[in-house]
Amino acid sequence: MLSYIIRRTLMAIPLLLGITVVSFAIMKFAPGDPTSLMMDPTISQADKAKFMERYGLNDPVYIQYFKWLGAMLQGDFGTSLIRKGVPVMEMIMNRMPNTILLMVVSTMLAVVISIPFGVISATKAYSKLDYSVTITSFLGVATPNFFLGLILIMVFAVQLNWFPTGGVSTLNEPFSIWDRIHHLFLPAFVLAAADMAGLTRYTRSSMMEVIKQDYIRTARAKGFKEQKVIYKHGLRNGLIPVITIFGLMIPSFIGGAVIVEKIFTWPGIGLLFVDSAFQRDYPVIMGLTVISAVFVVIGNLVADILYAIFDPRIEY
Amino acid sequence: MTALLELKNLKTYFKRKKIEIPAVDGVDLVINKGETVALVGESGSGKSITSLSIMRLIPSPPGRIVDGQINFNGQDLAKLTEDELCKIRGNDISMIFQEPMTSLNPVLTVGEQITEVLTYHQGMSKTMAKKKAIEMLELVGFSRAKEIVDDYPHRLSGGMRQRVMIAMAMSCNPKLLIADEPTTALDVTIQAQILDLMKDLSKKFETSILIITHDLGVVSEIADRVVVMYAGQVVEEALVEDLFENPLHPYTEGLMGSVPSIEEDLDRLKSIEGNVPAPENLPAGCRFAPRCPHKFDRCTAEMPQLLKINETRAARCFLYDSKEVPQ
Numbered sequence: 001m002l003s004y005i006i007r008r009t010l011m012a013i014p015l016l017l018g019i020t021v022v023s024f025a026i027m028k029f030a031p032g033d034p035t036s037l038m039m040d041p042t043i044s045q046a047d048k049a050k051f052m053e054r055y056g057l058n059d060p061v062y063i064q065y066f067k068w069l070g071a072m073l074q075g076d077f078g079t080s081l082i083r084k085g086v087p088v089m090e091m092i093m094n095r096m097p098n099t100i101l102l103m104v105v106s107t108m109l110a111v112v113i114s115i116p117f118g119v120i121s122a123t124k125a126y127s128k129l130d131y132s133v134t135i136t137s138f139l140g141v142a143t144p145n146f147f148l149g150l151i152l153i154m155v156f157a158v159q160l161n162w163f164p165t166g167g168v169s170t171l172n173e174p175f176s177i178w179d180r181i182h183h184l185f186l187p188a189f190v191l192a193a194a195d196m197a198g199l200t201r202y203t204r205s206s207m208m209e210v211i212k213q214d215y216i217r218t219a220r221a222k223g224f225k226e227q228k229v230i231y232k233h234g235l236r237n238g239l240i241p242v243i244t245i246f247g248l249m250i251p252s253f254i255g256g257a258v259i260v261e262k263i264f265t266w267p268g269i270g271l272l273f274v275d276s277a278f279q280r281d282y283p284v285i286m287g288l289t290v291i292s293a294v295f296v297v298i299g300n301l302v303a304d305i306l307y308a309i310f311d312p313r314i315e316y
Numbered sequence: 317m318t319a320l321l322e323l324k325n326l327k328t329y330f331k332r333k334k335i336e337i338p339a340v341d342g343v344d345l346v347i348n349k350g351e352t353v354a355l356v357g358e359s360g361s362g363k364s365i366t367s368l369s370i371m372r373l374i375p376s377p378p379g380r381i382v383d384g385q386i387n388f389n390g391q392d393l394a395k396l397t398e399d400e401l402c403k404i405r406g407n408d409i410s411m412i413f414q415e416p417m418t419s420l421n422p423v424l425t426v427g428e429q430i431t432e433v434l435t436y437h438q439g440m441s442k443t444m445a446k447k448k449a450i451e452m453l454e455l456v457g458f459s460r461a462k463e464i465v466d467d468y469p470h471r472l473s474g475g476m477r478q479r480v481m482i483a484m485a486m487s488c489n490p491k492l493l494i495a496d497e498p499t500t501a502l503d504v505t506i507q508a509q510i511l512d513l514m515k516d517l518s519k520k521f522e523t524s525i526l527i528i529t530h531d532l533g534v535v536s537e538i539a540d541r542v543v544v545m546y547a548g549q550v551v552e553e554a555l556v557e558d559l560f561e562n563p564l565h566p567y568t569e570g571l572m573g574s575v576p577s578i579e580e581d582l583d584r585l586k587s588i589e590g591n592v593p594a595p596e597n598l599p600a601g602c603r604f605a606p607r608c609p610h611k612f613d614r615c616t617a618e619m620p621q622l623l624k625i626n627e628t629r630a631a632r633c634f635l636y637d638s639k640e641v642p643q
Contacts, residue, residue: 213418214413214415214418214419215418215419215420215421215422217373217413217419218413218419218420218421218481219421220373220405221371221373221405221406221410221411221413222405222406222410222432222433222436222484223401223402223403223404223405223406223407223433223436223437224402224406224432224436225398225399225402226398232432233421233424236423236424237421237422237423240423310423311422311423312422312423312425312468312470313422313468313470
């Protein structure tokens with residue numbers, strides 16, 4: 001098992017290098033350059049050249065890339081072009097806990113809600129309950145999260161005033177868990193919604209396949225109660241394909257976080273990403289791209305390891 | 317001999333497109349203590365549904381036990397609640413299936429699958445149950461039982477998996493073992509091993525066996541008594557020697573005739589003409605009449621009853637009705 005994990009981790013390295021090349025290239029080809037944003041438009045050509053020289057913007061592209069890569073490997077993502085002198089790493093790390101909190105809570109929300117609903121939907125297939133779960137799931141899949149977010153803000157924050165419209169905590173109030181949960185609820189729910197719907201559907205179809213299997217009949221013939229048959233003998237088999245899907249959903253979680261954080265002004269890396277993109281703050285954008293890529297790769301790695309744990313037929 | 321299991325007029329129907337289809341249509345069957353009974357018939361004759369009805373494992377809907385009694389050890393299983401049945405299944409009556417490759421749970425070790433029965437029905441501790449599981453695996457012929465117990469099913473061959481299924485089924489020392497075509501998916505040498513094993517264990521544990529098969533070789537190997545089914549009904553009942561010596565029902569005769577003999581030189585295998593009638597479209601009168609070489613007028617007009625011929629024999633055929641025997 002350990003050697004499998006190590007092998008899988010090593011395989012992720014070339015992938016991450018590829019991602020750095022691509023993201024660097026995209027940034028370079030994007031229109032607009034930092035000088036036009038950072039400097040007074042009336043600046044003289046000589047000063048502009050000096051600025052370009054100082055930030056290494058005149059070097060050949062591959063030199064710029066290797067310089068950036070080398071520094072990054074030492075944890076140095078450079079400094080922000082907009083907020084002069086602030087290290088990118090520091091900016092990201094300040095925001096990171098908020099994003100991790102949001103993602104962990106919404107992932108848990110998605111798993112805790114969708115898997116039981118998927119199982120119930122499968123065991124009571126074609127019942128009224130199943131149909132209502134199915135319809136709700138399709139609504140969830142079909143509603144873009146920015147739209148769902150705005151609707152929820154309008155109804156629950158503006159009109160009913162149950163939840164705040166955004167932010168992580170109430171201003172000028174000491175930190176409290178309750179206050180944090182209060183702020184977290186809507187964004188976490190919106191971020192979870194689309195994946196929750198997908199996971200429910202996958203769990204349902206996977207479980208429907210599983211409960212037709214011979215070993216389920218064997219479990220029943222052993223005299224186990226239906227509950228034990230489904231959850232002990234069925235679910236472990238039924239979750240195997242769901243884990244794969246879950247791994248594939250991690251990127252959409254990160255993509256979703258960008259939108260959800262913007263809507264709920266949740267100060268995480270997603271919001272930082274949007275703001276930096278508008279300001280063409282290259283070092284920050286690239287730092288964030290690499291960090292999110294690392295997240296996605298780690299997520300898939302975790303999914304692969306879970307897969308190996310759940311399915312003993314996988315030899316590693 | 318005392319009866320352990322007695323089916324009386326068992327009727328199991330399946331609902332398909334709003335029509336009730338009689339898959340098992342009034343089956344009477346007795347299994348005595350320590351006896352091995354073979355239930356024989358072609359595919360679709362209702363033998364597997366009979367066995368699943370005894371376990372009350374008919375998928376419902378669409379299946380349903382419409383009528384009849386399943387008297388087991390003083391209780392009518394047809395009337396028990398699901399909770400009461402759970403105490404009997406796997407404990408007093410256990411079952412092994414045709415497909416050893418898929419009947420074990422792929423994500424649980426062999427040991428877990430045996431021990432869970434013991435902890436559940438016998439209230440054993442985990443360590444006790446594991447000891448017993450290793451014992452059972454040795455009993456079914458694994459020499460490396462201590463290693464097998466921690467293996468996953470995908471590492472075992474079909475024959476080994478069927479032996480695991482037997483170990484699992486026998487672990488609570490059941491009074492009745494139902495084996496639904498236990499050797500059909502196995503090759504011939506392994507078939508013989510499995511049958512021998514079942515015979516040994518049934519003697520050792522005084523377990524009655526109901527074996528479901530379409531293979532007359534298996535019947536002669538293991539059974540004391542044979543019950544032949546056709547289109548959801550019992551058509552003949554006999555001790556195994558009597559049946560092979562002198563089959564009474566034309567269907568049984570046909571079955572026997574279709575087994576090639578090693579002494580004869582045949583160009584073509586014999587077979588029974590026609591097919592088993594679809595249960596939603598049964599002929600009036602005797603259900604075998606359309607395929608029967610001996611049929612006469614009465615056969616298509618009237619349904620024959622299961623006629624008792626002597627203490628151990630019965631046949632559902634007008635040929636043995638003393639009132640009217642044709643030329």
